[in-house]
Amino acid sequence: MKTPKRIEPLVEDGLVDVVLRQLMSGKEATVYVVQCGDEIRCAKVYKEANQRGFHQAVHYTEGRKVKNSRSQRAMEKGSRYGRKEQESAWQRTEVDALYKLAAAGVRVPLPFGFYEGVLLMELVADEEGMPAPRLNDLSLTREQALEFHAMLIRQVVLMLCAGIIHGDLSEFNILVDAHGPVIIDLPQAVDAAANNNAPRMLDRDVENLANYFGQFAPELLTTQYAKEIWAIYQTGELLPDTPLTGKFSVSHKAADVYSVMREITTAQDDHEAKLRYQQIKRAEGR
Template sequence: MQHDPEASASPDRGEAESFDQHYVFDYTPVDELAAGQRWSTWGQCQPLSRGPQPWPDWVVTDDAAVDTELGVLKTGKEADVFIVERAAPFDDRTARMAAKRYRDSDHRTFHHNAAYLEGRRMPRKGGREARALAKGSSHGRAVAAGMWAWAEWERLVQLHRAGLPVPYPVQIDGTEILMELVCDPDGQPAPRLSATRPGPDLLDSLWQQLTDTLTGLAACGYAHGDLSAYNLLVAGERLVIIDLPQAVDLVANPRGMEFLHRDCRNVAGWFAARGHRGDAEELFAHAVAAAF
């Protein structure tokens, strides 16, 4: 009797139906990725590197999703922000996010780090990472960038859980943070406060939101540390605070109150220049009271 290899390689219907269905799956080929695309990095992130649960409905968690870079949103002193669209391949769900990518210290323009780092957890003295930081080696620069990224990630998660108006943090992968892309009512990226010209009523509302945000931040134990009209977004009539890697611990950092006072003066000055009578010292007093 002649052996038929194809017949022996293909189980009959009865055998196929007896397979454990946990080991049966459909295979759907997908197109090769184009320039500016990558597979979603969600699946490779550890639980603590994903945003607080419950995840918003717009967060795409499909392992087969594709990330497409749509362009630069802004450049900053320590990082650049890009717009990334994450698309699930089989159900047409998409989410546009802000991808903040930290540079190493050779490519940053924000060098006054020491005052912000006081009171923070640092690599163990004498350890490999501490030595690399001290030497400024390539590994040390990578460690420094990772520390700043993780510091911002922790603050975003903490402040989101506290109900403060920050972008929802989706995930962190190395020195890249993916977060909610804050948009105006037309779906366009929200402008910075510095680029807006609010009327008197909206100006009053934004000042009250700013007061609530600064006091809420202080109640969590932090000052922004570098607050100005350039790192506040206006999404319609809603104020959102961004850029938090240098957030200062009000207790552990000896200059914590100094940073908080400077934040209050900076933003109050912007409002005063537009005719608002908000007082920096009163704002500072509210924040200090909330902190203690």
């Protein structure tokens, strides 16, 4: 096929030999199958902001920072240059997330580089070497649904241990290769520690999984993995292999307000006594 204009620089630089075909076109990018030497890979070409169906909602971008202070100030002001930098930062979010998650052992496509709005990455393939299908295109047995759900919950935990929440996880951005689910599409990835919306994003991601797999295994519809995972994460004790039950109970025990106030009063008394002692010592010194 004719080489898309955005991929032409990669061909000129020898990073891509030939564009074989278009694989898919989504709300944020168009993905092509490309030949790179002996390897078949994907080239994800991000759409311009005015062409995307998915926009940079503030609840995704909260907590994101760029290293260049000039760019950060321009983005905050919303200048023309700032909007350009914001667009670049939006694209870089997926690239950075892929590198970080791949290093953490999360099943995501391996990235091979990012060039002027084009992400070169691994082609996720099925057992026959063809592009892997999306999860929503498969018909699952109850056993497969339970297995895939368990695998994805573990991937969600791995991501959170790496400090990242997908933010838009569903059956539409999960591929299934010969070894199981592979998570894709991460431009809206959320910084778990810096974004106040992180718990809600995690809850929605996990709820999407429960609702989809619950069609084949109804018992998954009543699980509460998100709340359980987040509660453990907040204690600082979440590990990639932390045992999970899918159950979560909220404590209804009344707070011991009297004890808390007593501790506060004691601390205040100690602080005031220390100040009085320091004043006396200064007076004696004179």
